[in-house]
Amino acid sequence: MARPPRSGGPAARSESRAVDLALAELERRYGLGRSLAAPGWVRERVLAILTGVAARLGVSPLAAAEQLPEDKRALEEIVGALRVGETRFYRDPIIWEAIISTVLPKLPPDLPIAGLSAGCSTGEEAYTLGMILASAGRRFSVLGVDRSTAAVEAAREAVYSAEAAEQLPPALVQRYCELKGGALHVCQKLRDVVSFEVCDLVHAVPSGGFQIIFFKNVLLYLAESAGDAVARRLAAELGPGGLLFSAASEAPRLCGAGLTPVRVNAQVTAFRAPGT
Ligand SMILES: C[S@@+](CC[C@H](N)C(=O)[O-])C[C@H]1O[C@@H](n2cnc3c(N)ncnc32)[C@H](O)[C@@H]1O
Structure with missing residues (x-):
């Protein structure tokens, strides 16, 4: 043997x-x-x-x-x-609550909002952003990108386990999801405005004047120089008044990469492009 x-x-x-x-x-x-x-x-x-x-x-x-x-x-x-694809709907509720109460009211009401979930995994973050923007009565589009083709395909399918409903406020489940066949389906009207693309952020970032970028729980898998470059390139794609959100644990790295921290409220810090 x-x-x-x-x-x-x-x-x-x-x-x-x-x-x-x-x-x-x-x-x-x-x-x-x-x-x-x-x-x-x-x-x-x-x-x-x-x-x-x-x-x-x-x-x-x-x-x-x-x-x-x-x-x-x-x-x-x-x-x-x-690949570590761990994600969930409405992850880190304090960030979503800060967007609802503080970020959206500061954006001109007639401005169509462009959102980006950079490193979207199976789509829960992008759809949550879509639900929040739709609930606020905003015109918007959300793009989710990930390096993993399998994750992007799952995001486009928009079918999750029934337990995923427990992660979302019930009002969002009621308005934007259907529970059928023991699974949670994101409704078509939301899928129409939330799209997904395969993209390796180390090689290219989507362009677009975004008002809200989520770059959360991705940086920790990137080497320092590659991760810093991605963060700076993403921040450069923010439109006027736009903010980039990360996980709280990633804030020191974003500061180290030169991004400007912006206190959204007592609990949440977001980021702008270097020097802005
Ligand atoms: C832990 S998940 C985070 C998902 C979501 N942002 C969240 O916080 O819930 C990390 C995702 O980042 C993706 N990712 C890692 N490096 C990437 C890169 N260079 N370009 C695009 N996606 C990347 C992985 O494929 C994975 O789906």
Whole structure:
């Protein structure tokens, strides 16, 4: 029976080197942060995929890792396996409440609002923004973008588990969702104004004079320079009076990237472009 490599032995060192090489290539190509490499599950998942690729190619995992720059299929497989898509409707209610009570009243009533969910995962954030804007009686459009094709396809489907209804205020469920066949469906009139596109923010950000950008829980997966550049490029796409919202834990990084913090209320800080 094959014995697993002894930790610290030559085989384990070779595997560890293979994982390091793969992580370096992921950072170079996709801006993926090395901090992502800290949890053991990341290294295990990378090694599992490299082992599969190695078996397919008839080489060692280290050789497979060395060939990664030319093996887009394997790279995409690893990126997909490392994606953290956790999201939910009405996540961080204090932000939504601040938008309703403080942000929207300051935007001219006849101004059509353009919203962006940058790193939208399966769409809950973009649809929540749509529900909030529709409830406020605003004309609007919301765009959600994500690097993951599977996530964008799910967002376009707009079908969620029935339990997702518990995350939303009941009035929003009643107005914008239908519960049928044991699932929550976002209604068509909202789907008509919330659209989704596949987009890797490290390579391009949507252009558009946005009044509200959500760039939440994405930065932590990006390496410092790649993440800072994305944040600055997104902020540059804000229209007059526009604000970028992040998770509270990401605020120090956005300040470090040069974005200007804006106190929305006692609990919520948003951001504007550097120097504005
Ligand atoms: C944890 S989810 C956050 C979802 C949502 N923003 C929220 O806060 O609930 C992170 C999402 O960011 C996406 N993502 C990570 N890096 C990206 C990039 N470079 N371009 C576009 N999307 C990215 C991932 O695919 C994932 O769906």
